[in-house]
Amino acid sequence: MPDSTRREAEDRSEEGSVSLPDLGDSIDAVTFEQILEMDDDEDDREFSRSIVFGFFEQAEQTFKKMDDALKAGDLAELSSLGHFLKGSSATLGLTKVKDSCEKIQHYGQKKDEAGTADEPDEKKCLERIEETLVAVKEEYAEVEKVLKKFYGS
Amino acid sequence: MTSSEVAALHSTTAPPAGLHVLPRSIPEAFAALTPIASALLDSSFHILQVSARYLTFNNLTSDECIGRNVFDLVKSKALVPGLVSLQLAIDRAIETKNVSVTSTSEYRDGRPFYASLRAVPIFEHDVLLYMLLEVQDNTAEHDRRVTLNDQLDTNDTYKVLVDTVKDYAIFMLDTKGNVRTWNAGAALLKGYKPEEIIGKHFSIFYGEEDKIAEKPRKELEICLRESKVEDEGWRYKKDGSRFWANVTITCVVRNGVHIGFSKVTRDLTERKAAESRVVAAYEESSKLKSAFLANTSHEIRTPLHGMLSALTLLMDTSLTPEQRELGSIIEESGSVLLQVINDILDYSKLSSGVFSIMTDVPVSIPALITSIVRGIQPSLKPRVTLGTNLGPNLPTTALGDPLRYRQVLQNLVANAVKFTESGSINIDASLVEEDASTYTVRTEITDTGIGIKDVAIASLFTPFTQFDASATKRYRGTGLGLSICKSLAELMGGAISFHPNPNGQGSVFWFTVKLHKINARNQVDRLSAKFVASTLSPVPDSLTLVRELAPGKRILLAEDNFINQKVMLMMLKGLGFGKVDIAVDGAEAVDRAKRNPLFYDLILMDVSMPVLDGVSATIQIRELGIETPIIAMTANAIKEDVTSYLARGMNDYVPKPVDRKVLLKAFLRWLK
Numbered sequence: 001m002p003d004s005t006r007r008e009a010e011d012r013s014e015e016g017s018v019s020l021p022d023l024g025d026s027i028d029a030v031t032f033e034q035i036l037e038m039d040d041d042e043d044d045r046e047f048s049r050s051i052v053f054g055f056f057e058q059a060e061q062t063f064k065k066m067d068d069a070l071k072a073g074d075l076a077e078l079s080s081l082g083h084f085l086k087g088s089s090a091t092l093g094l095t096k097v098k099d100s101c102e103k104i105q106h107y108g109q110k111k112d113e114a115g116t117a118d119e120p121d122e123k124k125c126l127e128r129i130e131e132t133l134v135a136v137k138e139e140y141a142e143v144e145k146v147l148k149k150f151y152g153s
Numbered sequence: 154m155t156s157s158e159v160a161a162l163h164s165t166t167a168p169p170a171g172l173h174v175l176p177r178s179i180p181e182a183f184a185a186l187t188p189i190a191s192a193l194l195d196s197s198f199h200i201l202q203v204s205a206r207y208l209t210f211n212n213l214t215s216d217e218c219i220g221r222n223v224f225d226l227v228k229s230k231a232l233v234p235g236l237v238s239l240q241l242a243i244d245r246a247i248e249t250k251n252v253s254v255t256s257t258s259e260y261r262d263g264r265p266f267y268a269s270l271r272a273v274p275i276f277e278h279d280v281l282l283y284m285l286l287e288v289q290d291n292t293a294e295h296d297r298r299v300t301l302n303d304q305l306d307t308n309d310t311y312k313v314l315v316d317t318v319k320d321y322a323i324f325m326l327d328t329k330g331n332v333r334t335w336n337a338g339a340a341l342l343k344g345y346k347p348e349e350i351i352g353k354h355f356s357i358f359y360g361e362e363d364k365i366a367e368k369p370r371k372e373l374e375i376c377l378r379e380s381k382v383e384d385e386g387w388r389y390k391k392d393g394s395r396f397w398a399n400v401t402i403t404c405v406v407r408n409g410v411h412i413g414f415s416k417v418t419r420d421l422t423e424r425k426a427a428e429s430r431v432v433a434a435y436e437e438s439s440k441l442k443s444a445f446l447a448n449t450s451h452e453i454r455t456p457l458h459g460m461l462s463a464l465t466l467l468m469d470t471s472l473t474p475e476q477r478e479l480g481s482i483i484e485e486s487g488s489v490l491l492q493v494i495n496d497i498l499d500y501s502k503l504s505s506g507v508f509s510i511m512t513d514v515p516v517s518i519p520a521l522i523t524s525i526v527r528g529i530q531p532s533l534k535p536r537v538t539l540g541t542n543l544g545p546n547l548p549t550t551a552l553g554d555p556l557r558y559r560q561v562l563q564n565l566v567a568n569a570v571k572f573t574e575s576g577s578i579n580i581d582a583s584l585v586e587e588d589a590s591t592y593t594v595r596t597e598i599t600d601t602g603i604g605i606k607d608v609a610i611a612s613l614f615t616p617f618t619q620f621d622a623s624a625t626k627r628y629r630g631t632g633l634g635l636s637i638c639k640s641l642a643e644l645m646g647g648a649i650s651f652h653p654n655p656n657g658q659g660s661v662f663w664f665t666v667k668l669h670k671i672n673a674r675n676q677v678d679r680l681s682a683k684f685v686a687s688t689l690s691p692v693p694d695s696l697t698l699v700r701e702l703a704p705g706k707r708i709l710l711a712e713d714n715f716i717n718q719k720v721m722l723m724m725l726k727g728l729g730f731g732k733v734d735i736a737v738d739g740a741e742a743v744d745r746a747k748r749n750p751l752f753y754d755l756i757l758m759d760v761s762m763p764v765l766d767g768v769s770a771t772i773q774i775r776e777l778g779i780e781t782p783i784i785a786m787t788a789n790a791i792k793e794d795v796t797s798y799l800a801r802g803m804n805d806y807v808p809k810p811v812d813r814k815v816l817l818k819a820f821l822r823w824l825k
Contacts, residue, residue: 031810031812034724034810034812034813035720038720038723038724038727047723050719051716051719051720054715054716054719055716058714058715058716080763083761084713084714086788087713087714087716087717087759087761087788087809088714088716088717090788090809090810091714091716091717091720091809091810091811092716092810093810098788102788
């Protein structure tokens with residue numbers, strides 16, 4: 001099934017349905033356009049704006065929780081937080097943030113980056129999460145900037 | 154039994170008064186008269202008394218028996234029932250202090266022997282005094298029952314019936330879909346012998362494509378849900394050749410337990426071939442007819458134009474009043490004839506499917522109506538008024554086919570004008586429906602004319618019918634106008650209908666057309682593809698289909714992340730689902746599903762959720778016997794995961810982020 005999804009996504013991007021300013025490569029245009037299409041009014045974009053700014057709030061809270069969990073060395077909590085933010089960033093098409101969240105989810109499960117091989121060394125997992133957390137915050141800051149500019153605030 | 158009573162056994166019995174029977178002692182009577190093979194034992198199982206039947210049955214004499222331990226006797230003479238049954242019967246009788254009956258089947262003189270051994274223990278308090286043994290030979294009765302059972306086994310009767318059917322493959326599947334029985338018809342039709350196919354999964358009869366689409370599994374699923382499923386499609390024989398089959402699968406339940414499926418397969422190859430020959434012949438003849446009509450009409454029109462032009466010239470010359478009168482009759486008849494021929498041309502084009510409808514020309518309904526009113530005003534009869542009422546929300550600009558809209562309205566208004574001698578004619582136009590990409594506009598023409606008789610209503614839109622032969626003389630026409638209007642309205646995505654004027658005299662005709670919104674280019678492109686002029690009933694796309702299904706459907710959305718909740722809610726709202734409940738974790742989802750098991754038409758289930766994850770929630774929901782379709786939503790797009798979701802009771806899977814098109818397809822699979 002994932003294959004067919006990809007194919008349809010390509011079809012749609014060929015149509016070039018909604019013309020949008022370049023949002024950079026950290027945002028998946030097809031997914032984000034799907035959200036934008038839900039706006040009743042293209043000028044105030046009330047719905048997508050509320051979703052995007054809701055996400056900012058959620059992301060910042062989650063990062064804070066991740067920092068705390070990292071201090072406490074709570075791998076399970078880190079994994080679950082990673083999964084949580086992965087869900088909403090995927091919905092918005094924030095590809096890079098989503099990928100990093102997925103890595104945190106895997107490291108938290110004591111696995112490697114892709115979640116396929118076991119990594120029994122908890123210390124190593126925590127170190128990797130610490131690195132990824134720094135990266136994901138930067139990636140987030142980037143999309144936040146782009147999106148805030150898009151919504152003109 | 155007290156000891157005095159036992160003593161009485163040996164005393165003389167008093168024969169009933171009036172019977173002249175030689176007096177016998179009780180033991181004598183017991184021995185001679187007991188109608189069953191019996192032996193009375195003491196507490197150490199030595200034989201006290203035997204009945205004559207016992208002796209003849211075992212071919213023994215009284216001396217061989219009396220005083221002997223019964224076990225020794227049975228053992229030494231190899232009596233039947235044997236030691237095992239004897240021991241069992243006696244032990245059980247002693248243990249329960251009650252009569253025990255043991256059924257045995259053994260061989261006696263080399264033949265099967267069925268008997269029941271009855272042991273009657275005689276206790277005084279807890280002390281065993283005597284034991285009465287009785288052997289009942291049941292062999293004859295057993296044989297009789299076996300015969301009877303055979304007759305009663307109706308399954309066998311049906312089996313014979315089914316086995317002899319040669320035109321249908323009739324067979325049983327177990328609950329997993331493996332073939333369990335195979336009749337002659339199945340062997341003939343599919344080419345497998347029973348021993349080759351029994352135990353194999355029935356998907357073997359399906360083509361690769363069906364197998365990939367998991368059609369066999371889905372058919373059984375539907376069958377479980379709806380108790381029966383019927384399908385037509387290609388099925389494959391052992392030699393790889395295929396045939397067009399009609400298949401009926403029925404769920405077989407015995408005593409409330411699902412034990413399998415019955416499957417009946419019919420070969421429709423011949424019928425389908427015959428059908429397509431008939432359809433082809435019909436289409437061919439219908440096409441020929443339309444082509445003939447179109448050609449003839451065209452051929453007639455050319456000379457008619459010449460005639461009418463010449464007539465116009467003739468009328469300009471100086472004519473006597475009589476000649477002028479005759480000339481104007483020719484002119485009037487000629488113009489009617491031209492109208493008839495134009496109608497036939499339109500109709501033949503419509504029915505042969507070469508008529509095309511535009512979908513992308515700007516249309517302004519108010520402007521069109523105003524123009525028609527202006528054009529028709531001069532032909533109004535003196536005591537008739539013509540009014541218009543344009544709805545406030547009527548779109549001023551949209552995309553469609555203004556020419557064809559005008560043709561329908563013109564025809565209906567012209568009819569109203571023709572048949573109304575006095576009173577009023579009103580044109581009402583309003584917006585009746587609107588979605589993201591289209592408007593549906595309804596136009597209604599009300600007159601106070603002669604109206605239409607009840608008997609004529611049914612055939613109103615049928616070609617070449619005029620509702621009143623006598624009216625033809627007064628109101629000339631082809632009888633094609635309304636059927637052309639009907640085809641045009643349908644081509645424009647709408648409908649046409651009639652009802653009598655509710656205010657008494659007259660008629661109300663109304664029709665609807667779908668117009669596309671100008672700012673929704675995408676949808677227009679997509680829809681216009683469907684409006685290929687040659688098809689009268691366009692195939693709706695999945696978005697349209699889901700929007701048709703959506704009203705009234707209840708959906709439970711189990712999703713913990715509120716961003717995703719909001720987006721999904723909006724997406725569902727956009728598809729027309731007004732009733733969506735949210736559960737923020739699996740436990741709440743189970744709770745809501747449990748509260749009213751039939752409430753939801755579909756559950757969208759996130760897989761990873763706090764408290765209780767989606768898979769566990771699904772398992773619990775299924776354990777409650779709730780069969781609502783559950784669609785998993787997850788970013789874990791690994792194939793094995795998906796398989797395990799489905800194995801645990803989920804019906805389908807939509808990857809995250811949820812793509813609307815993928816969601817639409819899942820809805821179409823599960824919301825029917």
